[in-house]
Amino acid sequence: MTIHEVLESWSHNMHIAEGFLPPVHAVAWTVAAAPFVVHGARAVTMAVRTDPDAKLLLGASGAFCFVLSALKIPSVTGSCSHPTGTGLGAVLFRPPVMAALGTVTLLFQALLLAHGGLTTLGANVFSMAVAGPWAGYGGYRLVRALTARLPETTALGLAVFTAATLASLSTYTVTSLQLALAFPDAGSGIPGAFAKFAAVFSLTQIPLAVIEGLITVVIVRLLSTV
């Protein structure tokens, strides 16, 4: 197995594995993610209370998020990786709901696919169901505001591309940060460790984020014609 293949395999599964974070960090990230998830869960519960049909739609949306994250996208070296789907989710469902759906997806991934762990669920939720969607959604709103004068198709395409790429990149950046905080470098501390983890990631994640952005644009284009 070449170094590159190892890096690729790593990027296959960017969920922090069970037991990889020290308990204090696992608890801290769970606490950090909790308010977002509770807020999202409340949004979901409210939606269900006002409209019984919402329950089935949300169930279907959750299933869609899971299936989306199980797809394989082509990467640079010919092997493949999974999309995060957080940018698309944020645009389709808005970040609060995405926090709840993303948590469900991550729980299922941990128990059905061994992608990510139970004690590291909080950390993974923070990067993939909170940071990613919010960054993506922020990018989407910003580009929409900036491109208000462009033709709708172009503007939407640009905004969606930004959302998906930004969401994917920020998810991985936050993961690198989480790892750096847990394992500071012996010589240069947290910044050094962050550089170390981020460098290993950005090698493969930047092109993957761009590809995810392109795919998401195709999806939204097709959906807007239906």
Next chain:
Amino acid sequence: MTHHTDPAAAPAVLAGRDLVFGYRAGDPVPVFSGVTVEVPAGSVLAVLGPNGGGKTTLLRLLAGSLTPDAGRVVLDGTEVRPTRRGVGELRRRVQLVFQDPDDQLFSASVAQDVSFGPLNQGRPEPEVRERVAWALAALEIADLADRPTHLLSYGQRKRVVLAGALAMRPDVLVLDEPTAGLDPEGVEALLATLGGLRAAGTTLVISTHDVDLAHRWADHAVLLDRRVLAAGPARAVLTDPALLSAARLRPAWGPAVGAALRAAGAVPATAPDPATPGEVIRLTR
């Protein structure tokens, strides 16, 4: 396993030899094992068997949509290698049409969907456009070209899927339960269209559990229930009640009624089997 020899059969354009599949997901028993089939060029092969007997699996293996756990797929006498290139060539020349058209319609409009395959083959645009037009015409749905796929009826969607496969100009068309879900009129219309393709030289493989359909329409038949129970000329395989019962199928009306009418002297001893109830009704008028 019963093998009726068939001296008139053309050389096989496609064959599966000793195919084994399904040792997955911790399942100790494979879906099926040791399956060998030959698809003679220019003819219609029907694959019959009960649900769960492996019909769809066999069709997918033959079309390169699944990779066998053991055994070989042979295209024009050459073994298909399990490489990107080998499987790509197999998929190009052998087109599989799934039972549920919704599994194959993923573009917004009919013409777009039909163009998906030729575009992936890297054909230049004018040729793609020409192929799409030709495929839509062959299935008599040229008028649907600009329609969104989700507004079509079930029968129309089946036709669009078929056009999408045809636009790849395959040598072999593999159809999983092509008549399922169609009403009698839809079945007859589809068979007429398939008859046209067959006359134009396309080799057809169809799976079905309708023995009457296979008897009336196929040249060769394979009975499959996790292994090959019988293979040979359709007329021989599909008129043997013991074989059919082993494959958990019901005998066909046509040959049963033909035999009874000939025995009773209602028709001459050389009369062919009736293909439809209509033909029987005409007899008694």
Next chain:
Amino acid sequence: MTHHTDPAAAPAVLAGRDLVFGYRAGDPVPVFSGVTVEVPAGSVLAVLGPNGGGKTTLLRLLAGSLTPDAGRVVLDGTEVRPTRRGVGELRRRVQLVFQDPDDQLFSASVAQDVSFGPLNQGRPEPEVRERVAWALAALEIADLADRPTHLLSYGQRKRVVLAGALAMRPDVLVLDEPTAGLDPEGVEALLATLGGLRAAGTTLVISTHDVDLAHRWADHAVLLDRRVLAAGPARAVLTDPALLSAARLRPAWGPAVGAALRAAGAVPATAPDPATPGEVIRLTR
């Protein structure tokens, strides 16, 4: 419209009168209009017609799953009012089973799914438990009780949905294309199960385009193609080639073969029509 009168028919437990549906989405032509059907208590009514002829729509209207644009649904002689309560009562007493089992299975566990209906009826827990066990036994799937839904075969899922409907103890069971997608063995097993329900007094309504099935199995038949083309005793409606052809259906083998064999003297003039090809084969042995 042809109406064969049927003096022996029991009073209708369920009826649709002058039903109109489909004036929606800017469509100037309704899906169907002026449809009247009667479902005699304790019998089997088959609704036949081509795809797009409105079979599913009629079944949904009769089961309270759609509200007609005009016309009335009558339950036990009383018109169903389009209120929550009226429709609720209709849905409780008339259970509709859709063609695709995945439309009605929402729980990961079979027993839990079957318990849904009785719980919605407000039954106490012990009774619900007893009903679930009874429904699973009636469909011979007691062994599947704690299996996960997603690991079941298509045929098994169809049975689970049927058990879910049965657990609500309906007076009328309405089945949309119950045999679609089943192999011959699966069809026979399902018919045996439905035969048991029918013997126990459940009224059945089934839609199909298999004239042979309806002829063999139904007491009454309705031919539907956007309007009622014929209604009456199955034996009368389904042996009239002109009527069937008007409904774009194929005649059944059974009556055609029976008539031919009787005419040829192969069987006595009073012999019944054969129900399966197997019965014809036995004749010539």
Next chain:
Amino acid sequence: MLAIDAAAYRGPWRRLHPAVKGTLFGGLLVCALVLPAWPGAALSALAALAAGFGPARVPPRAFLRAAWAPSLFVLTGAVTLLVSVGGPDGPVAWAPDGARRAAEVSGRAAAALCCQLMFAFTTPLADLLPRLTRLGLPAALVEVVALTYRMLFVLLDTTRRIQAAQAGRLGYRSRAAWIRSLGALGAAVFVRSYDRARRMRRGLECRGYDGTLTVLVEERPVRPAAIVAAVAPPLLVAVAALAAGISPSPG
């Protein structure tokens, strides 16, 4: 369809109360995380593997396949701990104590992974989800989660079939085609998921759906003996590991 899920339903421990399996593997997981890595994590892993491959008869091949991806994450993560960047010893250097730290982190994570996987391989989600209400989650939310679980398999099936159909028409031959195909697939699956929801509402209405998805959950009592048996291995591991830590190490 999903190997872990399928094995969980087939295994002999299917009938055990989830609380028992949760106590056993959860207890071992906590041991792996908080006890000194040697011998705490090693003993936890050993106990989890012995229980899983022993009485619970978890299929080893499926287990290895599932463990592969997270193990790679753990290993690669640990490798970065071996080096130090930007320190006094130059831009890239061996980290002091790096080997010990990497071994400790990966050993702990590997042990925790074994516990998590053995729990997943023996506990079907369908048994777990209805009990989420006990944790104080609103019933409506739990119903959404349970629906997600059910619909996931229906959608996964659809996705695989569409993908097979696309591959048959050479939709994954080049990178451009791949992106186009995945875009079309994502859109199709999204439309399908909404269609599924709509059709399920229609189907459930006939069964009296009024907004709640109440079902009868068969309550199996937790046998105290089983809980005691489940608590024992983690306790023994903890005692053994702490005793080893207190006793002077040889040499």
